[in-house]
Amino acid sequence: MSLQGLMMDMPLTISSVIRHAAKYHAATEIVSRTIEGDLFRYDYGRAYARIQRLANAVTGTLGAHPGERVGSLAWNTHRHFEMFYGVSGTGAVLHTINPRLFPDQLVYIINHAEDRFLFVDALTLPLAEAIAPQLTTVEAFVMMSDRAQMPASTTLPNLLCYEDLLAAAAPEYAWPLLDENCASTICYTSGTTGNPKGVVYSHRSAMLVTMLYLGFVTMNSDNGARQTLMPMAPMFHGNAWQFPYLAPMTGSRLVLPGRNYEPDKLYELLDGERVTLTCGVPTFWLIIADWLKRSGKRFSTLRASLSSGSAVPRSLMETMERDYGVQIMQAWGMTESLGGSGAMMPPGTAELPFEQRIDARMKSGNAMWGVEYRLVDDEGRELPQDGKAHGHLRIRAPWAASAYFKNEGGAAVDEQGWMKTGDIASIAPNGQILLTDRSKDVIKSGGEWISSIEIENMAVGHPAVMQAAVIGVAHPKWQERPLLVVVPREGHQVTPEEMLAYLKGRVADWWMPDDVVVIDAMPMTGTGKVHKLTLRERFRDYVLPALR
The missing domain is CATH 3.40.50.12780 (ANL, N-terminal domain)
Incomplete structure (x- = not known):
């Protein structure tokens, strides 16, 4: 016994x-x-x-x-x-x-x-x-x-x-x-x-995840410094990423932005209330970074932002740290598991040169204590976590959903009890996780996967581009080919030819979009992510130039 x-x-x-x-x-x-x-x-x-x-x-x-x-x-x-x-x-x-x-x-x-x-x-x-x-x-x-x-x-x-x-x-x-x-x-x-x-x-899952988030506060502060937390993530979006619990648990000041998410109003609170840490999806930061550039404003106290929900473009991450002193710390999570990966970089990363630090933070976080990770292929066979194999990401954790309310909406876990995340990922031997796509968004061309996320990240690096999304459109030979959809920055214009020339050499040749479409506004979900279902519907019958 x-x-x-x-x-x-x-x-x-x-x-x-x-x-x-x-x-x-x-x-x-x-x-x-x-x-x-x-x-x-x-x-x-x-x-x-x-x-x-x-x-x-x-x-x-x-x-x-x-x-x-x-x-x-x-x-x-x-x-x-x-x-x-x-x-x-x-x-x-x-x-x-x-x-x-x-x-x-x-x-x-x-x-x-x-x-x-x-x-x-x-x-x-x-x-x-x-x-x-x-x-x-x-x-x-x-x-x-x-x-x-x-x-x-x-x-x-x-x-x-x-x-x-x-x-x-x-x-x-x-x-x-x-x-x-x-x-x-x-x-x-x-x-x-x-x-x-x-x-x-x-209650247990909420408290466990909040305690894990303590590191985000303590490791981003000087000992004894007063922290001020402001969740840009709405309270209806995964409990505002636990900030309503995290701030009182740590004795931090709490700033709540109400409803007005215009960049000038967010800046008014972030800087005026001396916010040190915040959280929000990358869309917020794309808009704020563009406004900061046009207004000439700078942050006086903001140190870091937790980011999740979609991939952070490299150009955005570089700009926020180099020009504004704000580290965007990328982690993976979803409604079904608020703590999917850790945002803190491995010890020693801080001493790396700037470009290598950005390389490390472009990953989707790191394997975190309490979460078990598994990669499987389309047939459910386990794949190695060697940083090379890409597969469907499965997890188990004390704060991961085991089922949906009333058992409606399909099974949350597979036959072995692993939660189905709906993400395609690779996991390196040191635990760094790289999400390459959502399972429903991945483009399969000639039997090979093309990562829409990586193309989007490169496209947003163009100085005239505010947002980018890549979807697959039908092709008689290759099954699908990537179509790049972009929204220009305010006061800028960009042509398909410019975009393709910009991407040449930045992405693999066979990943190159077959065409580029410029639109005025991107369809968005209620949580601030690009609604690719709407884009796919809009361009369902799109004929690529080579097929016209």
Whole structure:
């Protein structure tokens, strides 16, 4: 019989984070841009007092029971931050909903999750009013505002005021001792094919991933320096990459950008509030870098940004570090596994010359403790992790999804229990991971894979190009050939001939796009990634020049 450890059995629960912050970092500031545009300031002590009232309102006034879903259709504000604790900490489940989705997707998601209550803000109120007649489980709506900002009229039945709920609630809340495997939040995938799928995070998984992210804060700071974190990733996108938990856990200042994601407004917060660390998809940085160049602005405190969701173009990574002193730290993750790889480079990398440091950071992160990785071919046979073989990436981790909510949307894992990531990757012997494509986006030409990501990264290096996407179009001999689609920078023009000449010698000859199309704007997903499904539909019947 094995000898059992004599350790205390204390569950990992979300409420422990805000209680810790209130006790030891009570005076640390939280800054939030409101939906109306002004700045709201308070601290962890006052936030905790409001969170306790919210928990009492959720369980008392609203009557939400453990396991019941409470929806939030809202942006990154202080009230939304409070819900991450005042809902999840009670045993109810916070369902964060992406307002950028189409109305029919919103209806499906809210009904599928069986949200009993729906919290909205001033910007999402019209969305809620439009879809309310189709919502089958929502009993009441809560407007995340004070009484003065409540709408004069609304078609929503039973619209309650957030601040009225808090004012009427008891000031102290006794946090229940929850099973750490209880659901904490639900986030639905963007649903590029079929209906969105629900990923159910547990208290345990949220706390484990947040503890892993501690290294991002501690290793990017001087000992004892005050850190200021601002998630550009929306709260409905994978819990804002755990920043609502990470900032109070580390005692860091927290800045919330509200809804306005115009580059000047983001810069106003990033520099004006002396933000040191942030996170967001590469699209944000492409837009901000272009604005910085045109405005002549510089950052005074920003040191690093965690980036995921899609590949970071090399030119962007070089520009942000060389010209603006910001390291973009690339990691791999997805809704089904918020911590897929580590963003910190291996020890010794910092001493390398600039170009070699960029080479290392162009990888999709590094193998991280807690995650097991596997590569397989199309028939499911395991491939070597030698940095050369490319295959379908599979993972196992304590924070990786084992199934989708209600077991709908297909199997999340394969027959051996490995999560199917949908990515094509290679893994080097030292654990560096390189994603080369999404399985559904990979171009197979003459039986060989062509990486759309690598061509896109090269194309964005052209000084006139803001965004680039590569899709496969039909070819009678080669099955598929790459078509490059680009969006020029503001005030710039680029021709197909210029692009092809620029790429010549930068990518393998047989990877060279067979044509280039210039468009005004790229179709985007609700989480800031290029929506290639729309591009493929748009160019489904495209005839390449050599075939005309």
